[in-house]
Amino acid sequence: MKKYYKLIKEIHLHTGLFISPFILIFSISALILNHNFIDWQEDWQKWSFSVNDKVDQTVKFDLPDPDQTKLEYAKDILKEINIEGEISNIFGDSLNMIIPVTKPGYRISIKANLINGIAYIHSEQTNLWKKMIWLHKMPGPHNANIRGNWINTKYWSSLVDFSVICLFFSSISGVILWYYFKNERRIGLISLVIGFLSFVSLVIGLTV
Amino acid sequence: MQKKSLIKWNRKIHIYLGLFLLLFIWLFGISGLLLNHHWEFSNSWEKRKVSSYDKTIEISKERDKHILVHEITDKLKLNGSIVNLKYSTDSAHLNFIASKPGLRYEIQAGLKDGKIMIKETKLDEWEVMRSLHKLRNPTPKELGGRHQPAVALIWSISMDIVSIGLIIICLGGWYLWWQAERKRFYFGLISITGGFILCFYILFF
Numbered sequence: 001m002k003k004y005y006k007l008i009k010e011i012h013l014h015t016g017l018f019i020s021p022f023i024l025i026f027s028i029s030a031l032i033l034n035h036n037f038i039d040w041q042e043d044w045q046k047w048s049f050s051v052n053d054k055v056d057q058t059v060k061f062d063l064p065d066p067d068q069t070k071l072e073y074a075k076d077i078l079k080e081i082n083i084e085g086e087i088s089n090i091f092g093d094s095l096n097m098i099i100p101v102t103k104p105g106y107r108i109s110i111k112a113n114l115i116n117g118i119a120y121i122h123s124e125q126t127n128l129w130k131k132m133i134w135l136h137k138m139p140g141p142h143n144a145n146i147r148g149n150w151i152n153t154k155y156w157s158s159l160v161d162f163s164v165i166c167l168f169f170s171s172i173s174g175v176i177l178w179y180y181f182k183n184e185r186r187i188g189l190i191s192l193v194i195g196f197l198s199f200v201s202l203v204i205g206l207t208v
Numbered sequence: 209m210q211k212k213s214l215i216k217w218n219r220k221i222h223i224y225l226g227l228f229l230l231l232f233i234w235l236f237g238i239s240g241l242l243l244n245h246h247w248e249f250s251n252s253w254e255k256r257k258v259s260s261y262d263k264t265i266e267i268s269k270e271r272d273k274h275i276l277v278h279e280i281t282d283k284l285k286l287n288g289s290i291v292n293l294k295y296s297t298d299s300a301h302l303n304f305i306a307s308k309p310g311l312r313y314e315i316q317a318g319l320k321d322g323k324i325m326i327k328e329t330k331l332d333e334w335e336v337m338r339s340l341h342k343l344r345n346p347t348p349k350e351l352g353g354r355h356q357p358a359v360a361l362i363w364s365i366s367m368d369i370v371s372i373g374l375i376i377i378c379l380g381g382w383y384l385w386w387q388a389e390r391k392r393f394y395f396g397l398i399s400i401t402g403g404f405i406l407c408f409y410i411l412f413f
Contacts, residue, residue, distance in 0.1 A: 013392065017385060017400040020378040021407040027371040027378075034344045034367050104411055131411055141338070144246045156410050157244055163403075164237045171233055174226050184220065188227050195228035199235070202366060205359035206343070207309050207336055 005180055012173040015166040022163040029129075029136035038129050048089060048100035051109035051122040059119045061112070071146050074099045077112050081119045086150040089143060103150070104131040215387055222380040225373050232370045239341035242334055252335035260327045267322045276302055280317050284324065287357055288313070289346065309339035343367075 032038060064076030070090050074097060078084070085103035092098050095115060101108040108123040126134075139147040139157050148154050178188050242250050265283045270276055277290055280302070288308035295302055300320060306313045314327040345364045346356060356364075385396045 010392075010395075013385060013388075013396055014399040016381050017396050018403040020381065020400060021403045023374050023378050025407060025411075027374045030371045031368060034364055034371075036345065036347050135410065139244060141243050141246070152410055159406055159410075160244055161241060164241055167233065167237050171226065171230060174223075175230070178223050178227065181223070184223050187220075188223055191224040192227040192230065196231055198228075198366065199231040202359065202363055203336075203340065206340070206363055207311070 008173045008176050012170055012177055015170040015173070019163045019166045019170060022160070023167075025132050025135055029132040032129055032133060033136065047107060048091070048109060049098060051098070051111045051120050054122045055120045056123055057121040059121065061117050061119055063114065063117050071149060073097075075149065077110070077119065081110070081121070083108060083110065083121070084150065086138065086153045087146060090146070102134060103152070104134050215384065218380050218383050222377060222384065225377055229370055229373045232366070233374070235337060236341060236370065239337040242338055243341060250334035252331045252338075255332055257330040258327065260325070263324045263326060265322050265324060267317065267319055273302055277304055280315065280324065281306055284326070286313055289357070289360065291350075309343065310336035
């Protein structure tokens with residue numbers, strides 16, 4: 001076992017260092033989400049349609065090919081009007097299409113007139129805390145059929161998966177390294193047992 | 209001497225805190241993956257078990273919905289977070305959902321006859337994990353004057369402890385890396401820079 005010590009130590013160091021910025025983003029945003037320090041639970045429906053109340057920009061676009069899915073159609077419109085981001089939903093009828101778009105730092109409400117090819121755009125900037133919340137919640141469980149429609153959301157999703165795998169490697173290697181430190185075994189074991197008991201009692205308390 | 213002692217204590221905190229938070233970290237890691245993907249095996253809603261039954265209880269003349277819901281859940285011995293609390297259009301029923309990780313009760317309480325229709329939905333352990341990940345402090349508006357269940361409050365406090373603990377583990381880890389021999393330091397610099405560049409790319413561009 002001793003011959004693996006150096007290797008395990010290196011795995012722990014590098015996986016830990018690599019995921020540390022991700023952990024900071026998730027931990028800080030978890031505190032914000034848990035305590036509602038900022039108003040992150042805004043009326044989703046209301047801001048999706050905010051372009052109805054305020055228009056910052058109008059852009060003309062060529063109508064995309066109608067023989068495609070709603071999502072592909074909406075993506076084509078975004079390409080035409082030069083807007084990038086995650087399409088969070090698609091509303092509308094044969095006359096208008098409402099496309100709320102989000103990305104870290106921005107949320108954009110677009111109303112595309114499908115008859116005359118004019119897009120009305122209302123965009124709002126969000127602060128650093130909301131950027132972190134966006135990252136914490138993306139792609140998430142909602143609207144599964146369309147989520148991950150922006151290249152950067154896919155990229156972030158893969159990065160999060162990779163960082164979780166690194167987190168497992170880092171924590172397992174950490175437990176093995178602890179085993180090597182004989183002086184730390186007793187108090188370490190007490191910490192582990194207290195953590196285990198706290199976790200189990202809370203889960204039982206919440207579910208039973 | 210002081211520096212050596214700082215390294216020693218930092219390492220101790222790094223180890224003990226990491227071990228204490230181990231199961232919490234694994235839970236949030238696994239549930240994070242579940243929330244990020246829609247894997248068939250974890251499609252809990254498709255595998256839900258639903259049962260419906262009626263109960264009759266005595267309901268007081270109180271018409272404040274927050275007091276009433278407290279009374280009804282107490283008499284039915286239900287616990288969990290209350291959502292979608294509202295009167296029916298004719299005000300003859302009080303409807304709400306009481307939910308906790310893995311379990312959801314849709315309640316329709318007849319205020320005149322005390323007849324309570326309960327629809328119970330049981331979800332599997334994957335949904336329990338997802339719910340634990342998402343459980344948080346409700347806003348005053350969501351609470352509507354009611355008290356948050358004690359265990360839910362403790363859980364949200366423990367989420368803070370996990371978050372703050374992880375920040376301490378990270379910062380402590382950086383300090384230990386900073387003190388490492390030069391060769392390890394420079395290799396470590398590649399790993400941490402890689403992590404920061406990838407995060408900053410999506411955060412700022």
